Structure formats: C-alpha cells, structure tokens
Amino acid sequence: MPETSVIIVTYNRSEELKKCIKSVLAQSYLDYELIIVDDCSTDSTEDAVKEFTDKRIQYVKGAKNSSGSFVPRQVGQKVSSGKYIAVLDDDDFWLEKDKLKLQVEYLEKHPKCVLVGTNAVGIDSNGKVVLHVNYPHDDSEIRDRMLFRNLFYHSSVVYRRDAYLSCGGYQVLQNGHYGSYANEYDLWLRMGLVGGLANLPIYGVGHLSIVRMLSLKTRMSFMVQHLKDIKGYKSYYHHYYKAFIISVVFALLEIPVLVKMKRFMQRKLIR
Numbered sequence: 203m204p205e206t207s208v209i210i211v212t213y214n215r216s217e218e219l220k221k222c223i224k225s226v227l228a229q230s231y232l233d234y235e236l237i238i239v240d241d242c243s244t245d246s247t248e249d250a251v252k253e254f255t256d257k258r259i260q261y262v263k264g265a266k267n268s269s270g271s272f273v274p275r276q277v278g279q280k281v282s283s284g285k286y287i288a289v290l291d292d293d294d295f296w297l298e299k300d301k302l303k304l305q306v307e308y309l310e311k312h313p314k315c316v317l318v319g320t321n322a323v324g325i326d327s328n329g330k331v332v333l334h335v336n337y338p339h340d341d342s343e344i345r346d347r348m349l350f351r352n353l354f355y356h357s358s359v360v361y362r363r364d365a366y367l368s369c370g371g372y373q374v375l376q377n378g379h380y381g382s383y384a385n386e387y388d389l390w391l392r393m394g395l396v397g398g399l400a401n402l403p404i405y406g407v408g409h410l411s412i413v414r415m416l417s418l419k420t421r422m423s424f425m426v427q428h429l430k431d432i433k434g435y436k437s438y439y440h441h442y443y444k445a446f447i448i449s450v451v452f453a454l455l456e457i458p459v460l461v462k463m464k465r466f467m468q469r470k471l472i473r
Contacts, residue, residue, distance in 0.1 A: 204258070206234040206306060206360070207284030211274040212292035213241040213267070216250040218410070223254055225295035231303035234288070235260060237281050239274040242267040272374040279371060286360050294357035294409050297323065301406040305360040308402065315341075316365035316397030317390060319358040320406030327410070337401040344399045349432045349445035352387040354399075358407045361393060369393050388431050395438055425449060 208226055212219050219238075226236055236256070240247050240263040251261045262281055268274060279287070286306060290296065298304075298320070305318050324333030337353050338344045344353050369392040373385045393399070428449050436442030 204233055204235040204284050206231070206286040206288055206302065207278075207282030207363075208234050208236045208288045208290060208302075209275070209278035209282060210236070210238045210290050210292055211241065211271055211278060212238060212243065212247060213274075214243045214245045214247065215292045216243070216246045219247060219292045220250050220253065221295050222290060222292050223251070223259075225297070226290065227254070227256055228299055229296065229302045230300050231306060234258060234302065235282070235284065237262065237278050239278045239281075240264065241271075241274045270374075272372060275372055279366070282363075285363060287363055287366060288360045289356055291357045294407050296357075296406060297408045298404050298406045301358075301404065302360070304402055304404065305406075308400065309360065309362065312398065312400070314398045315400050317354065317359060317361040317393045317399050319354040319360075319401045320404050321401065322355040322358055322407040322409060323405050325408045325410055331408075334405070339401045339403050341398045341400060344401070345394065346440045348391065348394065348399075348439045349435065349442055350448060351428075352390065354386070354390050354401065355407055355409075356386050357409070358401075359390075362397070365393055365396050368396055385431070387428075391431065391435050391439070395435075 210219070210222060210226075212222075223236070223238070226234075236259045238251055238259065238261050240251075240261065242264045248261070248263065251259065260281065262277060264274060264277065286309060288302060288305070296302075301320060305320070308318050309315055319337065321337055322335040323331050324335070326332050335355060337355070338347055347353060366389075369389065372389055390399070429446060432439075432442060432445060432449075
C-alpha cells in the first residue's frame with residue numbers, strides 16, 4: 203500500500219493534464235499512487251493518460267459528467283488508499299521536485315499537524331512567472347488570518363486521510379459559475395479544529411494565469427458564500443467581525459469596477 207495518494211480531477215483539459223502528470227512523475231518522492239479521475243471528458247483525455255506507462259497511475263472515468271468538482275473528488279478519495287492525500291488540479295502543476303518529499307517529512311515530524319500546503323506562482327502562456335502567492339507558514343499565523351481568506355492553495359496541499367474522514371470530507375456547494383463544486387475552504391477550516399495547519403516556504407505549485415472577468419452576480423455570490431463559510435468558526439479562529447466587515451467592503455468596492463468592465467466588453471462586442 204502506498205504511503206501517499208495523489209488525486210487529480212480532470213475534465214476536457216488533455217494538454218494541461220499531461221503537464222500536470224509529468225510534474226507528479228518528476229517528484230523525488232516515490233511512495234505514491236496517482237489517481238486520475240476523469241469527469242467523463244469528451245476530448246482526448248483518456249489517450250493523454252495512456253501515453254504514460256507508469257504502474258502507479260490509476261485512471262478512473264465517470265459514466266457521465268457531474269457538472270462540478272464535488273463528485274469526482276469523492277470518487278478519488280474512495281479509490282485512494284494512502285495514509286496521506288495530495289491534491290492536484292488539472293490546470294496546475296508542481297514546480298518543486300522535492301515538494302511531496304518535504305511535505306510528507308513535515309507531517310511525519312509533526313504528528314499533530316493535519317494539513318500542509320505551499321506557496322504558489324502564476325505563470326502566463328509564455329511560461330513567465332507573473333505572480334507570486336505567499337501564505338503564512340506557521341499554525342498561529344494561519345489561525346490569526348484564516349477567516350479573512352483561504353490560506354491554502356488547493357493544488358499544494360497534503361493532508362492526513364484520517365483527519366479528512368473525521369471532518370466529513372468535502373461539502374458540496376451549488377454555484378452557477380462552477381456547478382456542484384467541493385468547498386475546500388470550509389474543509390480547511392474544519393481540519394483546523396482537529397489538528398495543526400502549516401504552509402512550507404517553497405513555491406511548490408504553478409498555475410496558468412488567465413484573466414477571467416467574473417460577473418457581478420458571481421462576485422456577490424462568492425462574498426455571500428465566504429460569509430457563510432466563516433460564520434460557524436468565529437469561536438475557533440481570530441478576528442471574525444473584522445474579517446466579516448473587510449469581506450463586505452472589498453466586495454462593494456469591486457461593484458463599480460465590474461460594472462465598468464461589463465459595459466466596456468459590451469461596447470467592444472457591439473463594434
């Protein structure tokens with residue numbers, strides 16, 4: 203039985219997926235299984251996976267598309283067998299070849315820690331780093347700022363299977379922008395109730411940065427969801443009321459910007 207299960211959920215991103223898989227196979231840490239859950243892709247995803255002959259790869263294809271990340275993430279968890287779970291989204295890739303090794307070593311040395319992530323970078327279509335995303339590293343600093351925003355980049359995390367199960371796993375959310383998606387932020391908040399949290403000071407993950415304009419409705423729905431997420435944890439993490447006010451203020455400040463952007467795009471389309 204492998205020590206760690208790496209789970210990739212994918213849908214119609216065959217080219218990005220290949221880069222994603224290569225980044226896992228390039229890891230210096232070897233005691234893992236790689237589970238690829240295909241949410242019934244209609245492109246060449248299955249052929250892309252078959253290009254790789256590594257015996258640690260398991261390919262699971264859904265019978266129908268689930269319209270979101272929640273169902274395939276549940277499938278990946280059920281198929282996996284590792285003591286630790288590592289997550290990687292299909293439009294991301296691991297940069298640091300020792301990423302898994304360092305995270306597993308950290309969890310082994312810190313038995314009370316249940317979740318460990320890393321920093322991340324945004325990369326443009328030319329392969330140039332355009333954004334560095336840094337997170338607080340130690341447990342106390344993370345707890346002090348956890349209600350302000352999600353402090354774990356999803357594709358960077360490794361967590362303990364038993365902690366995941368004791369927390370009830372991902373909870374499903376319905377959102378018009380993402381469909382039935384898995385609420386990772388809420389999961390991290392719940393995991394923090396049963397153990398320690400950490401981020402390693404390395405840039406472990408790269409993400410292809412594409413500018414996407416959210417609709418006003420979507421942005422407001424994200425704000426409302428964030429407020430719902432943090433409400434139940436005001437007794438466990440610091441600065442709830444401050445986080446509540448800042449979240450609302452920032453969302454309201456974005457409204458005129460989003461309105462102007464929408465009008466600009468509409469005029470451009472008319473021309």
